[in-house]
Amino acid sequence: MPVPCRRDCGKNAVLKRPKTGDALCKECFFWAFETEIHYTITKAELFNKGDSVAIGASGGKDSTVLAYVLKTLNQRYNYGLNLLLLSIDEGITGYRDDSLETVKQNRDDYEMPLKILSYKDLYGWTMDEIVAQIGRKNNCTFCGVFRRQALDRGAAMLDVKCIATGHNADDIAETVLMNVLRGDIARLKRCTAISTGSEGTIPRVKPLKYTYEKEIVMYAHYKKLVYFSTECVFAPNAYRGHARALLKDMEKIRPSCIMDIIYSGETMSVKEQVSLPTQRICSRCKFVSSQEVCKACVLLEGLNKGLPKLGIGKSSKAKRMLEEYNSKQTQNESNKLEEAVKDLKDVSNVATDKSKGLCRNKKNTNKENDNVDNKCNKNNCCGGTCKSNAKNIDPAVSNKKLNMLLEQYGLDEQNTEDLSNTEKANGSHIEGENSDNEEPTVNGDDEDDTCSSSCGRLGSLQIGF
Amino acid sequence: MAEPLNLSIHFGGGAELLFDKIKKREVELPALKKYMPDCQHEKWTIRELLQWIKDNLLKERLELFMQGDSVRPGILVLINDADWELYGELDYEIQNNDTILFISTLHGG
Structure with missing residues (x-):
């Protein structure tokens, strides 16, 4: 038996919202979905009129939906934003080359300028070449750290006010959970912020912070948005994968747990006596870092000196090496x-x-x-x-x-x-x-140092961010 | 005896990667009593359909699609383009010419 839309519009519902349990029809779902994101944007004052905003675009579902919704809201509510797409080409054959085609499709469909920066141009190495050097074990660390910095550099080139990324509620809840599991207090403190960035850096904002993954996928499906959904060809991050599976299992039983974990992360406070790394500027590349030399520079130095494991694991170890x-x-x-x-x-x-x-x-x-x-x-x-x-x-x-x-x-x-x-x-x-353990507390510069893509999914913006 | 059922099974969002990258299939299900003699009821539900998919379509990496007798959490199921959560999930009785879509939310970012 069809279920009527909760808003009494007379149509049949097409989905049950995980966040509220409401059954909504297609039109009412679109309205609720977009309006919530609008509310998130205005309440947190993510943008100012006239801002140029780079959307970190991977071609995946999150960034595709983000680009579409921002374009829609920009027109509907007259944000006055100049929206651009910014993509990072990690140089992963069979993965990123294909997904960039999707991004180019987005560029044409949404009429936004697109800038693509490659690891090869920025660092002299493609991910394919890095994996050839280091094997498949820690490659997500390289990819995540480099991508993060690459986005900063791209944003600086485009001269934008901020970078909007497609991190969704599930991603953030997952990150909270992971940081709890790793005892990573510094990241735990930061990871729920809707807008991150300190003096001298280009802020990152997450308009989809309270948007469930299920709704993003349903929205893309009903709007017939084209997105790219192939797994990264390199091995996924096992630890994040477990956190993700755990979260999905819990969400099945009690869907509001996603919002509740985010809420817990937001309201948790860190004892004053806990010492946190302070942010400073990397002495080499001048980008923000929690160390004298940022993680990206350490990893790059490792690659260039033939010590590719440098920067994997504890920073004290890197120092010693x-x-x-x-x-x-x-x-x-x-x-x-x-x-x-x-x-x-x-x-x-x-x-x-x-x-x-x-x-x-x-x-x-x-x-x-x-x-x-x-x-x-x-x-x-x-x-x-x-x-x-x-x-x-x-x-x-x-x-x-x-x-x-x-x-x-x-x-x-x-x-x-x-x-x-x-x-x-x-x-x-x-x-x-070589050690698999990531240093928990140091290195604040990489909020997401794993692949945000489902490659473990920090991955997503991960570029997907 | 129930008539054979015709239905469309679609895969999206990366779920098709587990099924030879084929996104749309037209299938005919045999009478349930023939296929599963032990089954307590006569009509196909999503629960038996998943078993059938597991037996007939899914060749490898079962754990990426199924968990227990249901789909793996994170895979959305749409029955005639509507959320299966509105239709009793595993207990939905499949009708002739239904379209069942499985979308993975677990791929890409």
């Missing part, structure tokens, strides 16, 4: 002269003392490697185009140098093997450092 790396360099630098002199002196003895020669040989080759790395670090923004520092040195070059040394010192082939063993051992050491 970098310190080791740097101290090795400095030490080598200062020893260089001394070494050279010593080497010169030793040359005459080499022929008679092979074992000593082997020792020296190793050291020298390492030094050569480090010097190459060094050069690259000096112009920091080689942006990965300079792959020479990634993973050791080009084997051909290395061999040539090695052979030269071998010739010079009259050593035999066996030594070469020794050297490569040392390198292997170093490599696996770095592997061993």
Whole structure:
């Protein structure tokens, strides 16, 4: 039996609203859905007349609906906004390339200018290349951190007042839950804010903060909006996936739990004695960060130095890795002269003392490697185009140098093997450092450092944001 | 004996990825008593339809579509373009020529 619309409009209901339990017809649902978002926008004073607003657009359901609704409300209530679409191309073949086609469709359908920024242009690396370096384990961290910064940069280029993202109520409840589960108080405090951004940064706003995912999908369905719904090709974030499944199970039993979790997050207060990281400016890229150097710069440095695990896990670990790396360099630098002199002196003895020669040989080759790395670090923004520092040195070059040394010192082939063993051992050491644990309290700069897309779904804006 | 049932089964929002990327299927259901001799009633409901889909259409990654005898939370079900929550969910008795749509909310952002 058809159920009549709750508003007595005479039509049959098409859906039961999760938030209120009301049965509404299509037209009344559209009205309720749009009006609630309008109310959210005006109550929180997200926009001012005449603002330029960038919509973080992934081509997914949330950002597609956000773009459509903002365009509708902008006209209906005369917001006077200049709306633009901003997309990030992470360089994920078979995923982002397809979804960007959807964004281009949005651009044409909604008549909004579109700006696409790519990781390749910004960082010198595509996600495909990053995954080739680091494997599939922690790639969502790179993707999330880079995307966040990429959006900031894009917004700065477009000269907009704020960035509107498609985070919905389910996403936010999920994030609250995750931050509770991880004891991440700093993020817990921030994650329910409808507008984030401090002095000197471009604010992010979430007009869909109180909008249920179910209603977004139903709205897109009834409005026949075209959106992209393929899973990211890289492995999803397991932890967020569990939080998500838990939330969906609870929502099934009691749909209002989504709003209740958000409410809990909003009203929770943090004890004064809990120390929170303070926001400052990254000393390298000048974007906002909770650390001296922001997470994006640490990750990028890791990639460019061939230490891709740098920045995964605790920041203290990253610091240690970098310190080791740097101290090795400095030490080598200062020893260089001394070494050279010593080497010169030793040359005459080499022929008679092979074992000593082997020792020296190793050291020298390492030094050569480090010097190459060094050069690259000096112009920091080689942006990965300079792959020479990634993973050791080009084997051909290395061999040539090695052979030269071998010739010079009259050593035999066996030594070469020794050297490569040392390198292997170093490599696996770095592997061993890898940890899945994310640092909970530090790094406030990445509110969503996982994929917001269902890739675990922080993912969504994640660009989807 | 009940007549065979004809219905359209649609998948959207990424749910079609679990079904060979085919979004629309026309299917004919046999008499329920033949298909499930143990069933207590004669008319197909969504509950039995899900079982049939599991047996006939879903080849892999069952857990991404189903949970227990229902759909996985996060997958919306629309019966003739209306929310199944208005129609008794699993207990809805399927009529001839019904269209049942499954939309995943779990994909993409």
